[in-house]
Amino acid sequence: MSVLVFTESEEGKFKKIAFEAVSYGKAIADMLGTTVTAVAINSNDTNELGKYGASKVLNVSNSKLDNFNAQAFANVVSQAATKENAQVIVISSSANGKFMSPLVAVNNQAGYVANATNVPESVSPFKVKSTVYSNKAFAITEISTETKVIGLAKNAYGLKENEVSVSSEDFSPELSDNDFNTEVVSVNKATDVVTIADAEIVVSGGRGLKGPENWGMLEDLATTLGAATACSKPVSDMGWRPHSEHVGQTGKPVSSNLYIAIGISGAIQHLAGVNSSKVKVVINNDPEAPFFKAADYGIVGDAFEVVPKLTEKIKEFKAQNA
């Protein structure tokens, strides 16, 4: 018996979500009275995983797995789960995690709950809470199969240190040519910006900013905070900003620690995308803007005055606290 955690890495380095998934897996393992085994694919330093509670790491090194491939990665995780007799398999809800999880679930005849936000409410019966209806509600779902796959919502659990001694073992799953029927031809990725998916802080702009030429002040604020930039749907529809920045029910969900909304009215479809952000700040010149009802902090004022001042103030603050 064990809890198996897939730990995602990029160019050999673990992503933060890998540590979050291990922290979460450790909490479930404690509830079940068992231990955590992590599967790491082409990762350099797997000892780091012990800090968050993995007692064993299955190390896979295979150059065919340098690029993510859902079918092959799912088969690696499935075989590891079988070998470890895993009761629960934890996979983060990143783009790659969501791609492979349903395949793992079918492979291992496991019930799958995506977007889990908490540790299970109970382990017998096994019930877990997840977001549904575009973050407008939660569902408590019972999984009745022997093996369970849980997709952990991003930033829902956080990192919890829980040092254990970790043993590491090489693992060579069997993969066939069929697993590589889908092949990556090219990757187009901005490397110098913080993405919405990884960001702790997101600075987002709406139609209130009047035009793409005014995004400079928003980018300054984002750079100062080490934040990602985002926008409302009309802003990306009008081509002021790329579609990848569109936040909301029909765009990306944001689950950052801090979301700063500037010149965004707070339509229900937009709010659905930011409900799971922890702290929301709204800057809007209309005190009646619906976003204020969903916010923690607000400034009623003209963005063109407030934003540059805020950036200056944060620079000062950072300088003092450096």
Place this chain on the structure above:
Amino acid sequence: MKILVCISHVPDTTSKINFTENDTKFDTNGVQFVINPNDEFGLTRAMWFKEKQGASVHVINVGGPETEPTLRKALAIGADEAIRVNTPATDGFSVAQQLSNVVKEGGYDLVIAGRESLDYNGGMVPGMIAKLTGSNFVNMCLEIEVEGTNVTASREIDGGKETLKTSLPLVIGGQKGLVQESDLRIPNMRGIMQARSKPLHVKEPVDAATNTTTVNFEKPAPKGAVKLVDTVEELVNLLHNEAKVI
């Protein structure tokens, strides 16, 4: 090329979400149902395959009779035939089994589903169909071109996009990008008239396992009132000392 577009029937994005019967059932009172937005992008892309490459396009839903207006809308947009598998959509895996059965029987080359549905948001049905039918799979698909059985597609990754080569039979989890918002089609009078005489087959379900059961729903805790501040100094102070986010 035979294309099957999976259509999930979901509450309109403006819907307020409520539950009844001790928070165990979704309250459909006053809720408008629509074609899941991700599926609508996929359906429009399928229409282009039909018009440019002579593909046939069928649409399918697993659900009760209440979903038929949504399927008729898909027919009015231009799909050739519709199928409804007559069983309530409860868990993703059981829905995927019903859909896979139809995919195998119908010999479809390309299955277009959505990245996720706006109700369960599981993002699990397309991947499960791929696995159950032994097809290739591209999730969060932004673009797709098919020549013979060769496929070039791109998908969203965290922070960018990736171009892939694969082949039919294929399942995709699609989204905006397959077509743009401005390409979406609103059914016209002629389409609506034609849809009335197009076939809508009702199929009885096959036996399927159910792995998960939703026990009950919860709504997020009501939010405390917003703290309005007058100056950026105060805001920075609160974000640091109270919210502890900077």
